[in-house]
Amino acid sequence: MEAVKDKQDSKARPNREGLKAWLNPTRYGWERLSYWLMRLTGLFLLLYFVGHVYETSNLVEGLDAWNAMLELTQTTFGHIFLILVIGASTFHSVNGIRLIFAETATGLGKPGRPDYPYEAGSLNNIQRSGIWVALILAAAAMLYGSSILFGGD
Amino acid sequence: MKRRFLLARETSEINLARAKNDSSDILLNIYRGGSNKRSEKSYDSHRVPVSRWTTVLDALIYVKERLDSSVAIRFSCRMASCGSCGMRINGIPRLACYTKISELGTDTITCEPLPNFLLIRDLVTDFQQFFDHHKKIQPYIQNKHLDPTTERLGEFKQTPQEVDEFLQFSYCIKCGLCYSACPTVATDTKFPGPQALAQAYRYFADNRDDSAQKRLDNVDHKHGIWRCHFAGSCSMVCPKGVDPALGIQMLRSHLLSITKKPKKKPAELREINREES
């Protein structure tokens, strides 16, 4: 059978899974879930960051502008949003540190002689526990944030 | 660990019946789609009798032999050695010959062609792009001491420890499951894929090869090794324990000059006259 050229056929029969592959984190275990969450939290935090830079620029306009901004953001919805930001940033940071170690092959084990059932040495609980710790710390940070934002001073 | 995600509950009545060696039926849905862009994709469903050890490939061959000979499938060794029968089974890339019906834990099996490969027809995909990426990383030993014109026989001496540095990566059967599972390959057509990058590490780590820097430069570009984000899906689906994710991260650690391992000692080339052998 003739080898098919990707360029000619990419429009007719797109062969790539595309964005769907990024969006579904359920098929391949913890590391794929962590990949999905890093991208999701990263985009979310970038949007928050741009909004935050704009929001804080109200300081330049003076007291009234600042207080008007606070009225908009110091609401129940604003607090819930901030708690999500706390969770996202905690997860993104802790998992990011885990990824720095993992992507430099630290904690992934050494090559060896594979044997049945041919489980991958790199998908071990040492580096995976980093994901669990990130999720637990994110939940703890969100609880702490809720206690400050909703719990009164 | 890996199998926990791929195995489902084995306590259903069907599995109990199979355990008693009674056969039962499953519903096998097979993707039918042509290379003609006008043909619409669809799924053909067939009832297939299975017993305890029936594999997905056995079920597909049953369909092809007795129910619908027009189904296009690719297979060869039937023992997870050739890598021909890779396909997406119930959403995950697997080898059909290596996947028992019973381990899927359901009576409805859906077989689709491997994603991220060009479709030829039904379950058969084109591997040209995949092989092209593999060729680009120069998957052969390069050693300036090797002289192809000499009449003397030669052998490299390697210790078992030196072999263990790269051995598991040489077990790759080029089945393409890792290429299908990778989220970067899903969108980035220039990314070599986990198989090619793991093979780049296989030759980098082999001390019979002396072109380490060239191999690093080959993958050091914005659509190269830096587009791997350790999603780990490649290692999760690999049927041979190659663990491409490990190879890629080890290659990356060399690129970042993080690894503290000493430079590999080149393997000694022992040359002997033909008369001596």
Place this chain on the structure above:
Amino acid sequence: MKIHYITGLAALLTVAVHVMMRVVVPFSISLEYENVVTNYQNILYALLLESVLILISIHGFNGLRVMLLELRQNAMWEKFVTLFTLTAMVAVIGYGTRTIIIVSGQSL
């Protein structure tokens, strides 16, 4: 990716300090106009804010650039993505720096 790792680590440290500043006094008091402006007028804090701004902008927009480059691969798209993310990065840094400079020079 080296930029991504380095800015990520550095941003973690600076953001942690920035967040702590809002928690050392009761939260609602820490957001009062006078308290915030007083913080900005401390040169060390202003420098901290500037580093948070620069590090997070680089890390965030570089991450966005990585994701967009993986979506499509042709020369025009790559130029557009690089230009767009660089421009956005410079714009956000510029706008944030303006806030920091003006507020740190303000009198209450």
